[in-house]
Structures are given as structure tokens and as C-alpha cells.
Amino acid sequence: xxxxxxxxxxxxxxxxxxxxxxxxxxxxxxxxxxxxxxxxxxxxxxxxxxxxxxxxxxxxxxxxxxxxxxxxxxxxxxxxxxxxxxxxxxxxxxxxxxxxxxxxxxxxxxxxxxxxxxxxxxxxxxxxxxxxxxxxxxxxxxxxxxxxxxxxxxxxxxxxxxxxxxxxxxxxxxxxxxxxxxxxxxxxxxxxxxxxxxxxxxxxxxxxxxxxxxxxxxxxxxxxxxxxxxxxxxxxxxxxxxxxxxxxxxxxxxxxxxxxxxxxxxxxxxxxxxxxxxxxxxxxxxxxxxxxxxxxxxxxxxxxxxxxxxxxxxxxxxxxxxx
Amino acid sequence: xxxxxxxxxxxxxxxxxxxxxxxxxxxxxxxxxxxxxxxxxxxxxxxxxxxxxxxxxxxxxxxxxxxxxxxxxxxxxxxxxxxxxxxxxxxxxxxxxxxxxxxxxxxxxxxxxxxxxxxxxxxxxxxxxxxxxxxxxxxxxxxxxxxxxxxxxxxxxxxxxxxxxxxxxxxxxxxxxxxxxxxxxxxxxxxxxxxxxxxxxxxxxxxxxxxxxxxxxxxxxxxxxxxxxxxxxxxxxxxxxxxxxxxxxxxxxxxxxxxxxxxxxxxxxxxxxxxxxxxxxxxxxxxxxxxxxxxxxxxxxxxxxxxxxxxxxxxxxxxxxxxxxxxxxxxxxxxxxxxxxxxxxxxxxxxxxxxxxxxxxxxxxxxxxxxxxxx
Numbered sequence: 001x002x003x004x005x006x007x008x009x010x011x012x013x014x015x016x017x018x019x020x021x022x023x024x025x026x027x028x029x030x031x032x033x034x035x036x037x038x039x040x041x042x043x044x045x046x047x048x049x050x051x052x053x054x055x056x057x058x059x060x061x062x063x064x065x066x067x068x069x070x071x072x073x074x075x076x077x078x079x080x081x082x083x084x085x086x087x088x089x090x091x092x093x094x095x096x097x098x099x100x101x102x103x104x105x106x107x108x109x110x111x112x113x114x115x116x117x118x119x120x121x122x123x124x125x126x127x128x129x130x131x132x133x134x135x136x137x138x139x140x141x142x143x144x145x146x147x148x149x150x151x152x153x154x155x156x157x158x159x160x161x162x163x164x165x166x167x168x169x170x171x172x173x174x175x176x177x178x179x180x181x182x183x184x185x186x187x188x189x190x191x192x193x194x195x196x197x198x199x200x201x202x203x204x205x206x207x208x209x210x211x212x213x214x215x216x217x218x219x220x221x222x223x224x225x226x227x228x229x230x231x232x233x234x235x236x237x238x239x240x241x242x243x244x245x246x247x248x249x250x251x252x253x254x255x256x257x258x259x260x261x262x263x264x265x266x267x268x269x270x271x272x273x274x275x276x277x278x279x280x281x282x283x284x285x286x287x288x289x290x291x292x293x294x295x296x297x298x299x300x301x302x303x304x305x306x307x308x309x310x311x312x313x314x315x316x317x318x319x320x321x322x323x
Numbered sequence: 324x325x326x327x328x329x330x331x332x333x334x335x336x337x338x339x340x341x342x343x344x345x346x347x348x349x350x351x352x353x354x355x356x357x358x359x360x361x362x363x364x365x366x367x368x369x370x371x372x373x374x375x376x377x378x379x380x381x382x383x384x385x386x387x388x389x390x391x392x393x394x395x396x397x398x399x400x401x402x403x404x405x406x407x408x409x410x411x412x413x414x415x416x417x418x419x420x421x422x423x424x425x426x427x428x429x430x431x432x433x434x435x436x437x438x439x440x441x442x443x444x445x446x447x448x449x450x451x452x453x454x455x456x457x458x459x460x461x462x463x464x465x466x467x468x469x470x471x472x473x474x475x476x477x478x479x480x481x482x483x484x485x486x487x488x489x490x491x492x493x494x495x496x497x498x499x500x501x502x503x504x505x506x507x508x509x510x511x512x513x514x515x516x517x518x519x520x521x522x523x524x525x526x527x528x529x530x531x532x533x534x535x536x537x538x539x540x541x542x543x544x545x546x547x548x549x550x551x552x553x554x555x556x557x558x559x560x561x562x563x564x565x566x567x568x569x570x571x572x573x574x575x576x577x578x579x580x581x582x583x584x585x586x587x588x589x590x591x592x593x594x595x596x597x598x599x600x601x602x603x604x605x606x607x608x609x610x611x612x613x614x615x616x617x618x619x620x621x622x623x624x625x626x627x628x629x630x631x632x633x634x635x636x637x638x639x640x641x642x643x644x645x646x647x648x649x650x651x652x653x654x655x656x657x658x659x660x661x662x663x664x665x666x667x668x669x670x671x672x673x674x675x676x677x678x679x680x681x682x683x684x685x686x687x688x689x690x691x692x693x694x695x696x697x698x
Contacts, residue, residue: 134491145425
């Protein structure tokens with residue numbers, strides 16, 4: 001059914017976005033310090049999972065460099081701000097430019113690769129990044145990373161506590177909005193076509209290489225922006241945060257939630273990030289084992305991801321047989 | 324009515340008892356990469372807290388340990404520090420990964436809550452952040468290397484070989500060893516790396532044999548890789564002495580490298596002949612029925628130092644505890660005979676730079692001390 005007022009239709013996503021932001025940011029003001037901290041880190045994982053879902057789930061690129069770009073963003077903003085003393089907006093722009101440069105440097109040669117080989121290249125990049133961080137001397141701070149800095153004042157204000165959580169909430173909503181918008185555009189359809197059958201996509205006029213490069217660069221830059229925001233969560237950056245094991249956890253989040261579905265990425269990130277916090281007080285150090293069993297069970301029993309459960313319930317409610 | 328009154332009285336009693344405890348937060352690692360170090364240290368802490376409580380606690384109140392598992396994830400670790408502070412911990416003890424301890428500091432500094440690591444060895448923990456609420460009593464990495472090199476210098480070594488693994492820490496220690504050896508005018512005639520996941524270290528050891536060194540330094544920190552190195556050393560019938568990093572002080576080598584470690588010297592912070600160690604080991608065995616090791620000693624000393632600081636402060640006021648901790652002098656289980664932890668001139672590293680020892684494996688057991696300090 002078409003609306004009589006086209007402005008109303010256009011305003012709807014904006015109102016939805018504003019509503020989501022108010023709810024996500026507002027929740028932080030009702031939490032204590034601990035819950036706020038966990039919530040901030042959870043929202044950042046959600047942002048990363050959304051970006052990675054677009055790369056892996058929508059565009060079909062198996063890459064393990066997402067956390068390296070998260071790290072490039074985090075380290076670059078700190079280095080540009082506190083070692084090169086650039087003003088904040090310029091430091092942010094330089095950080096994004098660095099992410100774009102690195103992403104293109106990886107993505108363009110990688111267009112010759114696919115599947116398993118792209119995974120290997122990005123895995124190597126992820127490990128190389130950690131080596132660079134550890135061996136980076138005074139620039140990266142070595143194994144201890146960089147600490148002893150604070151978010152600069154912006155217009156005389158220094159955002160902290162729940163106010164900084166609101167910044168992260170804004171990042172989540174903006175990331176979601178950008179990716180959903182892209183997914184529903186011709187570019188999103190091109191990405192899915194490339195994922196499902198690159199030859200057929202090329203025959204239909206899709207520039208496969210360009211689509212892959214754009215998707216890789218865009219999601220890597222989103223991860224980099226997430227990293228810039230992360231850098232001021234605890235005011236410290238160090239190598240273990242950006243380790244390769246977190247890249248695997250991100251992959252699990254997307255698969256468990258439902259690859260190719262934005263809501264699935266959110267579900268997967270929330271569940272897998274919070275599970276150890278819930279399980280640890282209940283089963284002590286066995287939480288790692290229970291965590292593993294639950295993840296395997298979710299993949300075996302629900303191959304479409306946990307979002308598949310929602311689909312079935314929704315289909316039954318609507319009365320349609322299945323998707 | 325009587326029942327209600329009894330229940331209310333019981334509830335009040337429980338609440339009063341809960342209030343009466345002094346809460347100490349412990350951030351450990353039960354599943355991550357630090358688990359082999361963190362778990363024994365935590366057990367030592369629990370044992371120490373029980374011992375203190377049996378003697379009446381501190382300031383007439385029991386110590387209550389709130390133990391959290393950070394999985395060696397620095398971001399999770401910082402969140403748990405906030406949780407412990409929210410739960411009323413007046414002091415936090417950190418026995419997880421060094422970067423995790425560092426990230427906790429950003430929270431304890433902001434919340435002005437005393438924090439100490441009795442075990443971490445990273446030098447940067449007290450230099451990167453000017454956090455007056457943080458102390459480190461684990462021996463610094465630089466002190467460990469200097470102690471081992473001081474011992475090596477006495478052997479009049481000229482040509483040495485260096486072997487490590489390709490883990491981040493193994494590479495970092497290897498780099499520090501190389502720098503120290505060159506500074507001590509010892510020529511590194513061969514340097515080998517055994518990659519993680521290798522099934523043999525024989526090729527690397529053959530190259531070292533060909534270089535004919537006076538001694539070999541092992542900087543690796545991965546047990547499986549080090550066992551391969553020692554196995555190849557035995558199989559090739561090599562005779563030059565082996566000097567190893569503090570990683571060889573982890574008790575697992577006594578079982579995992581059976582028949583392979585005799586004669587290897589390694590740096591440690593634990594002297595089995597020290598009277599305090601003998602008393603600690605005897606009580607630990609009696610109370611738990613288990614064999615204690617050096618790692619238990621780190622945790623034990625940690626909780627004892629905290630108890631001493633609170634006692635000296637005469638209060639659980641965090642600012643008073645901070646002041647008391649900074650002026651504390653305490654002789655514990657760890658360190659060479661007579662070593663005392665103290666924090667002179669506002670320093671926050673409490674382990675005496677001459678307090679480390681070099682020990683030797685006698686058979687499969689970690690044996691006697693053969694060298695003390697950096698001289």
C-alpha cells in the first residue's frame with residue numbers, strides 16, 4: 001500500500017533510527033559503572049559483527065582481517081592524536097584514510113583470490129599486524145601497547161561514562177543504517193549475486209572485482225571507525241585485543257546468529273559476547289566448555305543461524321509454510 | 324509470628340556477617356593463555372586468605388575473596404575491575420596477563436582503588452601509567468634476564484647459542500636475551516627459532532651443534548616446544564650447558580620433560596632452602612594435601628601483603644590503604660633469603676632487583692640455588 005504522503009515514508013527510517021538510538025543510548029543512563037562498561041563493549045562487538053556480516057554473509061568473502069582493521073583504527077587515532085599531535089577531526093580523517101589505504105592494498109590483489117585463499121591472505125595480515133604491534137617500539141608501545149591518554153575535549157566537553165556509551169550507540173545505529181541501506185540497493189544485490197555465483201553475476205553486468213573491493217574496503221573502514229571509538233573506552237590499546245582469536249569469534253557470531261542477516265549478526269554478537277559473563281558465575285571455569293558445546297549445538301541444530309528460529313515462529317504466526 | 328521474628332533475626336545476622344568481611348577482588352584467568360600461571364597463584368591466594376581468617380582475619384574481620392575470570396582478555400578484565408569495585412572490593416589483586424593488568428589499571432586509577440600484581444613481570448606496568456594506586460611485586464622481566472646473565476658471566480662464556488619459539492613472548496624474551504648477551508660481550512654464534520606446532524627441534528639443534536657454542540640459552544615460553552628442544556639435545560648427545568628463562572620454573576617441566584631436564588639452570592624467584600618457603604610448603608601440604616610450587620608463593624605473598632597493608636592502615640579506607648602499602652616492608656615466601664618487598668622513594672615495584680636466584684634441575688626436580696642476584 002502506498003502512502004499518500006511520501007515525506008512520511010521517507011521519515012520512517014529516520015524516526016526508527018532516532019528511536020533505536022534513544023533506547024540504546026538511554027539504557028546506559030540506568031546502568032552502573034560495570035554494566036555500562038560491558039554494554040559499551042557489547043555495542044562495539046555488535047558494530048563489528050554487522051560489518052563482518054556484510055562482508056562474509058552478504059558478499060561471501062571469508063576474511064580474517066576485520067580485527068586488524070579494528071586495531072589499525074584504534075592505534076592510528078591514538079598515534080595521530082598523541083604522538084603526532086594532530087587536531088581530532090584531522091586525526092580521525094587520517095585514521096580513516098589509513099584504513100582505506102590498507103584495505104585497498106589487501107583487496108585489490110586479493111580480487112585474484114577467492115574462498116580459502118582470501119582467508120589465508122587475511123589470516124596472514126591479521127598475524128602480521130600483531131607482530132608489527134609487538135615490534136613497533138615506542139610508536140605502538142610494543143607488547144604493553146599505549147596508555148596514559150584521554151579523549152580530548154570537543155567544544156569544551158569531554159564525553160565519559162554513559163555519554164560516551166551514547167556515542168557508541170550512535171555508531172551502532174549509523175552502521176546498521178548504512179549497511180541495511182546498502183544491502184537494499186543495487187550494490188547489495190550485486191554483492192549477493194557475487195556471493196552466490198560470480199560467473200552469473202559477471203554475465204549480468206556486475207563488475208565482480210570492483211564489487212569485492214568496495215565491500216572489503218567499506219567494511220574494513222567501518223571496523224576501523226569502530227576501533228577509533230574503542231580506543232577511548234578504557235583509554236588504552238594493546239595487542240591482545242586485536243588478536244586473531246577474536247577474528248574467529250566474530251566469524252562464529254555471524255554464523256551462529258545467521259550469516260547474511262543483519263538481525264542475525266546482532267543476535268550472534270549479543271549471545272556470544274555475553275555467554276561467558278552469564279556462564280562463568282554458574283559453572284566456573286567450565287564455562288569455556290559449555291560455551292563451545294552451545295556454539296556447536298547452535299550450528300548443528302540451526303544451520304541458518306538463530307535467526308532461523310525467529311523465521312519459523314514468524315512464518316507460523318503469518319501462516320505461510322516456510323521461507 | 325515467632326518464625327517471622329527468627330527469620331528476620333537470621334537475615335540481619337547474615338547481613339551483618341556479610342558487612343563484616345573485607346572484600347578483596349581477584350582477577351585471574353581460568354581458561355585463557357595465562358591459566359597455567361594464574362591458577363596456582365590464585366590457589367596460593369585462597370590458601371593465604373584462609374590462613375589469615377583462621378587467625379582472626381584482619382582488623383577483626385574476615386577476608387572475602389571475590390574471584391573473577393577474565394580469560395586473559397584485557398577488555399573483559401577492565402570490565403571485571405569495575406564489577407569488583409561496584410561490589411565493594413577495597414583492593415584488587417591481578418594474576419592474569421600483563422596487558423590485562425594494565426587495562427585494569429585504567430579503571431583502578433579512575434576509581435582510586437588499590438591494585439597489585441604479585442606475579443606479572445612486564446616492566447611497563449609501573450612506567451606507562453602514573454597510577455599511585457598500583458604496585459607490582461612480581462620480579463621484572465629485565466631483572467630475570469640480568470640475573471641469568473650475571474650467572475652466565477661467571478661461567479666465562481665466550482660463544483653462546485640462543486634458541487626460542489615464535490610466540491610473541493618467546494620472541495620478546497629472545498630479543499632481550501640477545502641484547503643482554505651482546506652487552507655482556509658474549510658472541511651469539513647461532514640463533515634458532517622452533518615454530519609452534521613443530522614436531523621436532525632436531526634440525527635447529529643440529530645447527531647449534533655445528534656452531535659449537537660454550538652454552539645454549541633457551542628463551543622459549545611454550546612448554547611443548549621447549550620439551551622438543553631438550554629431547555633433541557639428549558638424542559644428539561650434546562654436552563654444553565643450558566641456561567633457561569623463568570619459564571623453566573613452571574612446575575610442569577618436572578612431569579612433562581621427565582628425564583630431559585637434569586642439569587639445566589633456570590632463573591627463579593623461589594629458594595627452597597629459605598625458612599619462609601619451608602614453613603609455607605609444610606603448612607600448604609598439611610592443609611590442602613597438595614604439593615605447593617613457586618607460583619603458589621606469588622599468590623600467597625600477594626594476599627599477605629594486602630593484609631599487612633590493611634592492618635597497617637588500621638582501616639579499609641582506600642586512601643589509607645594506599646599510603647600504608649607505599650610505606651610497607653615485608654619479607655615473604657618469594658625472593659632470595661632475606662629479601663624483603665619494599666617500595667622506596669615512591670617506587671611501585673617491590674621486588675628487590677637482587678632478589679632473584681638461578682636454580683638447577685637435579686634429576687627431574689627443581690633443585691638448589693646456584694646463584695643469587697645480579698652480581
